[in-house]
Amino acid sequence: MADQVRIGVVGAGSISVRGILPHLAQPDLADRVALAAVCDPVPGRAAAAAEKFGVEQAFTSYEELLAAGDVDAVTIASPIGLHYEQGKLALEAGKHVHFNKTMTITVAEATELIDLAAARQLRIVASPGEMLRPHHVRTRELIAEGAIGTLSWVSCGAAFGTYHENESVRGGSDVLTNIDPSWYFRKPGGGPMYDMTVYSLHTVTGILGPARRVTAMSGVRVPTRSFGDRSVETDADDNTAVLIDFGDNLFCVATGTAAGTMTGGMGGAFYGTDGTINGLLLNGEPFDFPGRNPAETQARGPLNQALLPHVTGPHREIEEQHVYEDVMQLVDWVRDGTPSIVTAEHARHVIDIIESGYRAAETGQTQDLTTTF
Ligand SMILES: NC(=O)c1ccc[n+]([C@@H]2O[C@H](COP(=O)([O-])OP(=O)(O)OC[C@H]3O[C@@H](n4cnc5c(N)ncnc54)[C@H](O)[C@@H]3O)[C@@H](O)[C@H]2O)c1
Numbered sequence: 001m002a003d004q005v006r007i008g009v010v011g012a013g014s015i016s017v018r019g020i021l022p023h024l025a026q027p028d029l030a031d032r033v034a035l036a037a038v039c040d041p042v043p044g045r046a047a048a049a050a051e052k053f054g055v056e057q058a059f060t061s062y063e064e065l066l067a068a069g070d071v072d073a074v075t076i077a078s079p080i081g082l083h084y085e086q087g088k089l090a091l092e093a094g095k096h097v098h099f100n101k102t103m104t105i106t107v108a109e110a111t112e113l114i115d116l117a118a119a120r121q122l123r124i125v126a127s128p129g130e131m132l133r134p135h136h137v138r139t140r141e142l143i144a145e146g147a148i149g150t151l152s153w154v155s156c157g158a159a160f161g162t163y164h165e166n167e168s169v170r171g172g173s174d175v176l177t178n179i180d181p182s183w184y185f186r187k188p189g190g191g192p193m194y195d196m197t198v199y200s201l202h203t204v205t206g207i208l209g210p211a212r213r214v215t216a217m218s219g220v221r222v223p224t225r226s227f228g229d230r231s232v233e234t235d236a237d238d239n240t241a242v243l244i245d246f247g248d249n250l251f252c253v254a255t256g257t258a259a260g261t262m263t264g265g266m267g268g269a270f271y272g273t274d275g276t277i278n279g280l281l282l283n284g285e286p287f288d289f290p291g292r293n294p295a296e297t298q299a300r301g302p303l304n305q306a307l308l309p310h311v312t313g314p315h316r317e318i319e320e321q322h323v324y325e326d327v328m329q330l331v332d333w334v335r336d337g338t339p340s341i342v343t344a345e346h347a348r349h350v351i352d353i354i355e356s357g358y359r360a361a362e363t364g365q366t367q368d369l370t371t372t373f
Contacts, residue, residue, distance in 0.1 A: 003031070003032075003335075004030075004031070004032060004033060004034045005032065005033055005034070005072050005073055005096075005330075005331045005334050005335060006034045006036035006070060006071045006072045006073070007024060007033060007034065007035060007036055007037075007071060007072070007073050007074070007075060007327070007331075008036055008037040008038070008039070008065050008066075008069045008071035008073070008074040008075075008095070009021060009024075009035070009037070009038040009039075009049075009055070009074070009075055009077060010038075010039055010062055010065070010074050010075065010076045010077055010078050010086055011039070011040055011076070011077040011078035011079075012038050012039075012040040012042075012045045012046050012048075012049035012077075012176070013040070013077065013078070013169070013179045014164075014167050014169045014170075014179055014181075015077050015100060015320060015323055016038070016049065016077045017049060017052075017169055017176050017179075018167075018168065018169060018319045018320055019318070019319050019320025019321075019323045019324060020075055020077060020320070020323060020324065020327060021035070021038070021049060021052075021053040021055070022053065022318045022319075023315055023318050023320075023321075023323075023324035023327070024053075024324070024327065025053040025054055025055075026313075026314045026315065026318075028312075028313055028314060028315075032331055032335060033331055034056070035053060035054060035055045035056065036055070036056050036057065036069055036070055036071045037055065037056060037057040037058070037059060037065050037069030037070070037071055038050050038053075038055045038057075038058055038059070038065075039058070039059040039060065039061060039062050039064070039065040039069075040060065041060055041061070042175060043060065043175075044175045045175040045176065046058040046059055046060060048174070048175050048176050049176060052176065057069055057070075062078075062086060062089070063089070066089060066090065066093045066095065067093075071095060072095065072096060072334065073095055073096035073097065073098065073123075073330060073331075073334060074086075074090045074095050074096075074097055074098070075097075075098040075100070075327050075330075076090070076097060076098065076099050076100060077100050079183040079184075079189060080101075080102055080105065080183075080188075080189030080190070080194050080195070081105065081183065081187070081188040081189030081190075082189075083099055083100075083102070083103060083104055083105075083189070084103075084104040084105065084106075084109040084112075084113065087099060087103065087104070087113050087124075088112065088113060088116065091113060091116045091117055091120060091122055091124075092116070094120065094122065095122070096122050096123040096124070096330060096333075096334050097113075097117070097122070097123075097124050097125075097330075098124075098125045098126075098127070098326060098327050098329075098330045099124065099125070099126045099127060099344075099347070100127050100323065101126070101127045101128050101194070101195070101198045101199070101347070102126075102189075102194045102195075102198050102347065102350070102351055102354070103124070103126040103344060103347045103348070103351065104348075104351060105188050105189055105194065105351070105355065106351065106355050107348055107351055107352045107355060107370065107371055110344065110347065110348035110351055111348065113344065114344045114345065114348065117344070123330060123333045123334055123340075124343075124344040125326055125327075125329045125330040125333065125340050125342045125343075125344075126342060126343065126344045126346070126347035126348075127322075127323065127326040127342065127347075128198065128199050128202050128322060128326065128342075129202075129308075129322065129325060129326045129329060129340070129341070129342035130199055130200075130202040130203040130206055130267075131202070131203070131206035131207075131341055131342075132308055132309065132322075132325060132329075132341065132342065133303070133304055133305075133307065133308065133322075134289045134290045134291050134292075134304070134307050135267075135280055135287075135289045135292075135304055135307075136203050136206060136207065136267065137289070138287065138288070138289035138290070139207055139267075139270065139277055140206070140207040142277060142282065142287065143207065143270060143272070143277070146274075147272075147274075147275065147277070147282060148270060148271070148272030148273075148274055148275040148276060148277055148282070148283075149272040149273035149274030149275065150272055150273045150274075151208075151250060151270060151271070151272045152250070152271050152272055152273060153250070153251050153252065153253070153271050154204055154208070154250075154251070154252040154253070154268055154269065154270050154271070155252070155253045155254075155255075155262045155263065155268065155269045155271075156197070156200035156201070156203065156204050156252065156253075156254050156255075156262070156266075156267070156268035156269070157197050157200055157253075157254050157255030157256060157257065157261050157262055158192055158196035158197050158199065158200060158255075158256060158257075158261055158266055159192060159196070159255075159256075159257045159258065159259050159260050159261050160184075160192045160195075160196065160238060160257070160258055160259070161258075161259055162225075164181040164184045165181060165225065165226075165227035166227075167179075167181070170227060170228075171227075171228060181227060182232045185225055185232050185233075185234040185235070185236060185238065186232075186234075186235055186236055187235050187236045188236075189236070190234075190235075190236030191236035191237050191238055191240070191256065192238060192240070192256035192257060192258075193237070193240050193242075193256035193354045193357070193358075194354060196256060196266075197240075197254055197255065197256035197354070198350055198354070199266045199267075200254065200266050200267060200268050201254060201350045201353055201354070202346065202347075202350055203266070203267050203268050204244075204252055204254070204268045205346070205349060205350060205353075205373075206346070207268070207270075208246050208250070208252075209246070210349055210369070210371070210372040210373060211244045211245060211246050211247075211252070211349075211353060211369055212245045212246065212247050212368070212369060213244075213245045213356075213366055213367060213368045213369055214242050214243065214244050214245070214353055214356050214357045214360055214366070214367055214369065215242070215243050215357075215360045215365075215366040215367070216240060216241060216242040216243065216357035216358070216360040216361040217240070217241055217361050218237045218239065218240035218241070218357065218358060218361035218362075219237055219239055219240075219361075220234050220235070220236075220237055220238055220239065221238055221239035221257075221258040222234055222238055222239075222258045222259075237358070237361075238256075238257070238258045239256075239257050239258050240255065240256045240257070240357065240358075240361070241253065241254075241255050241257075242254045242255075242256075242353065242354075242357040242360075244353060252268075254353075254357075263278050263279075266303065267279050267302075279302055280297065280302050280304075291304075291307045292307075293306075293307070303322070305321035305322050305325075306321060308321055308322060308325040309325065310324065310325050310328040311324070311325060326342055329342050343373065345371075345372075345373040346373040348371050348373070349369070349371045349372060349373045352369045352370060352371040353369065356368075356369055
């Protein structure tokens with residue numbers, strides 16, 4: 001077993017300063033993780049993050065981090081449009097990679113990374129690890145056991161609202177709190193499908209298995225957004241509805257919208273001939289699952305992040321526990337060879353649904369999916 005995994009954090013933006021860095025800096029990880037390096041092109045941001053969280057080295061260039069940062073693995077926490085190129089460079093440099101969602105924008109890019117990692121015997125963990133949540137595993141079992149009869153259809157999705165404009169690290173005056181969210185609304189990689197609907201697509205495919213084909217409608221509904229005294233033109237679609245065929249006439253409606261979600265939210269609602277599972281409720285009543293803790297759910301919301309396997313001790317009090325969990329999936333895989341279920345193949349299939357959905361919307365033609373997991 002390797003001792004510490006030396007990690008480089010790529011991007012010192014919102015998810016890094018609120019989640020990844022505070023979690024990985026905790027002393028309980030000192031035997032397993034070293035915060036070896038952080039990089040960010042905004043002058044002073046990586047250095048400020050390094051000082052605040054005790055990271056060994058700070059760089060303004062990613063290439064420098066790879067060359068001089070002495071890291072075994074990177075967690076890529078930059079805008080989604082950069083993930084493919086940065087992941088490829090990391091694998092070529094012999095580093096294991098954790099990708100924040102989404103791993104890439106296209107299936108072709110994902111396949112290239114999967115092949116590259118296999119050829120070099122490197123590990124990829126590609127967020128979000130939604131099937132690590134015990135209530136999602138139990139939902140899969142309940143459906144298989146016939147708890148809601150014959151499953152008829154599924155709804156899932158998420159909405160931008162003004163979540164990113166209002167994050168705690170956006171409105172301040174220093175490099176760690178004035179982080180610009182504009183990329184979330186721009187191509188490539190912007191829009192609620194890659195950023196938010198991706199969670200529920202991981203859940204629904206984790207529960208139902210791979211899908212067969214998609215059709216969709218998509219466009220921009222809110223052309224201009226503002227944060228602080230600035231405005232951003234939206235050029236990535238912010239209003240998308242995808243119809244997904246899982247075979248045998250089982251369909252799912254997935255949305256990634258400017259505002260408003262259907263029931264089931266990030267997880268999904270499953271409608272059967274004898275009942276419905278909607279989030280944490282089976283026919284309107286809470287259902288049981290390993291570790292279920294109603295007080296915890298009441299206090300911290302329905303996503304049950306604190307039930308993830310590595311979220312213990314101080315990690316229960318730090319934000320973005322699911323991202324920390326996914327990073328630790330990679331750490332365990334690298335250290336002791338424990339393969340994670342948070343695979344690049346699953347991520348590629350979800351990327352296929354999103355990419356094919358956009359293609360269906362553009363062409364007006366239903367698209368066959370080409371991937372599985
Ligand atoms: N914000 C959230 O709530 C959240 C939650 C979970 C996952 N994520 C994911 O985390 C990733 C980052 O999102 P974020 O909200 O932290 O974005 P952000 O805009 O807050 O931060 C991105 C950072 O990356 C930096 N950056 C830009 N170009 C770079 C480059 N070439 N190399 C290194 N860094 C570069 C930016 O300067 C910025 O500091 C995305 O994949 C996102 O989907 C975000």
